[in-house]
Amino acid sequence: MIRRIAFTKAVFAGAVGALAWEGVARLIHLTGVRVFDIVWVLGTLTPTLNSQWKWWPIGIAVHLGIGAIWAIFYAFFFWETLRLPRWAQGMIFAIGPALLAGVVVVPELGSIHQAINELAPANPGIFAWRLGWSAPFTIILGHAVYGFVLGLLYVRPVGAPAGKPPHWKHSPVGARQWDHPMPPAPNGNFMFATGIECSYPTIDHGRWRMDELQLTNHYRYWRRDIELVRESGLRYLRYGPPFYRIMLGPGRYDWAFTDAVCGAMRELGVTPIMDLCHFGVPQWLGNFQNPEFPHALAEYARAFAQRYPWVRFYTPVNEMYVTARMSTLDGAWNEQMQSEDGYVRAQLNIVKAAMLVMEAIQKIQPRAVFIVSESSEFYQACCPDDAIIRKADFENQRRFIALDFLYQAKMQPQIEQHLRNHGMTDAEHAWLRNQPPAGRCVMGIDYYAWNEKVIDVHLQPESLGELFGWYVITQQYYERYHRPIMHTETNCPDAKQAPGWIWRQWHNVQMIRRANVPVVGFTWYSLQDQVDWDSGLTLSRGNVNPVGLYDLNRDEREVGQAYRHLVRLFRNEPLPDIPWLKEAITS
């Protein structure tokens, strides 16, 4: 799949564009100017349809159909490839159909028409120039109108209005008959995993939701996706049920979809790492500024653990730092603020939520293990300038705020002061600091090449690419918190480079294990391609990011083969000796 497009929207936009063309052509016709009447030509290709009431519906239907077909090409290959207003994109695109129509279709149709219909004029020639200047003019004008309308109407192909969640299917689609042998699951307890990309932030100031489960067709192919985990020789799956659609309000839940998916996981022997909050909240909660968010998430976690008591692995809030940063500093998601006050409020709410979630789950499932996934970040000053170095140092401390509270680690005084300066109260600080350090936790360290950043001369972070790599950055986190580690996310945006990247990441894992850092698992994220992460999920464009083990048609990519091979080679890799983790795995 080259791109997720909205077929219905494209067909509608193309048809309306063709209708607008017809409207303009009729108006010009009324003024007495001779036009090349494409609808009449199409409608009278069969000679029995010469009366007015018969040819128009036939002609306009065919013309609308052609308009829809071109619109699909526009949606697939042209839309948003130019940085221009959308109406201009549509008009530039229409140059192609106009040329093909003028040079190929009009002469051809003219000749067909003449042979069929005795009322038809002589072959009009290229761009119908034999009919006079007004005919080529109306062909070009008609296409311009078509392109203008198409460009205006075809917008936001993926995602859904925040108040109107997309449809989901409870019955399996695309499931296969298991009539063939499966790759063996790993023997050792080392946790080879993948994940279903499940982000669901809102954009456009809360009006539009980008739900990756919808964008990647998981709501349709969920059963097939669970099967693919096993076909890849894997057992563990990072999976985020859509919190925003399950928790309909305080005490109100819709579990139907999750019930079906969890049933398939148990049937197929897939162990989920349940990700309870992935970059978004339900519409009724608003955003991460809401002080009710931590309590609502804890209530959801409690209900979840009660409903699925066999689930052992949880991620309370995925990438707490990234969630807060993208929502409040980068102005990208949810509250879309650009404010330190907003950041501090969101970060404190999120870490409080994580603490309450862990407490709630542990009361119901004492054997639960928490895989606290966090994006590994590192900031490098570009040059020996005090302000730049201070900024890099500050950002390198900011990345630890959530984990410092969660694991009750010592925080730098200037960071604590920063939190107080931007809204943290004494009571809040006391509550956070009086919680017991999180137990039974695995520190999930996500790593992508863009996680390492340089602070440039304008004090702005810029992606640096892989400079030190997962090994070095992870050492920084491990030395601070001394918790077992799992490589919980990585991928490569270039599908051709991905097999090399997965091996590079695996060698990082091996190297750090040799340095006696207890790494318990490795994850390629995600199972299937993702959509619109090239814009950080800030734009609804439908661009497919080929980072999956499988593409969106659920066809395996080369990295899928590479991972299957890797897992086969290292299927006996032992788990570090962590009794509570082994207990969770074997119980």
Add this chain to the structure above:
Amino acid sequence: MSHFMRAHGFSPGPTQRPLTTGAIAGAIGGLLTIPLMSYSGAIASLADSVGSNIAVVLPCYIIAFAIFGIIYGAVFRRAANDHRGGWLFGISYGFLTWMFAPTFALRVILERSVASGVPALGFIGAHLVFGFFLGLLFPPIHHYIQRRHFVTEIRLEQQAHP
């Protein structure tokens, strides 16, 4: 466009066979156009144009459709596997092949129009029907071929490491 497609990871990968799939789906799509081509007189018109008979021209035209299918697989590769929108995408492709083949290539080769009137309409309809079935059949045929490849690979692997 090719840059755009490369950037989106269009490499078919070692388990995919888009050319074979395109040939099979294209040939089937071509076969399914025979009633329309015959009824409209398009195939007879083509045979007249090239000075041959229908029995020779028809298989040649089916081969041409198979080649169009191969081109479809070669150009679109992973994009051709779209389960949901493939048929619509295929119709668009069929429209393009109509513009290229009967209206342009054959006209240039024969130095005159291949058909006019109803037979010419038959060509348009046949290419749209061809495109529809090409786009519709490509994903399941491709999946069947790929599945066989996968199962064979797993069986070999299990034999090697029982």
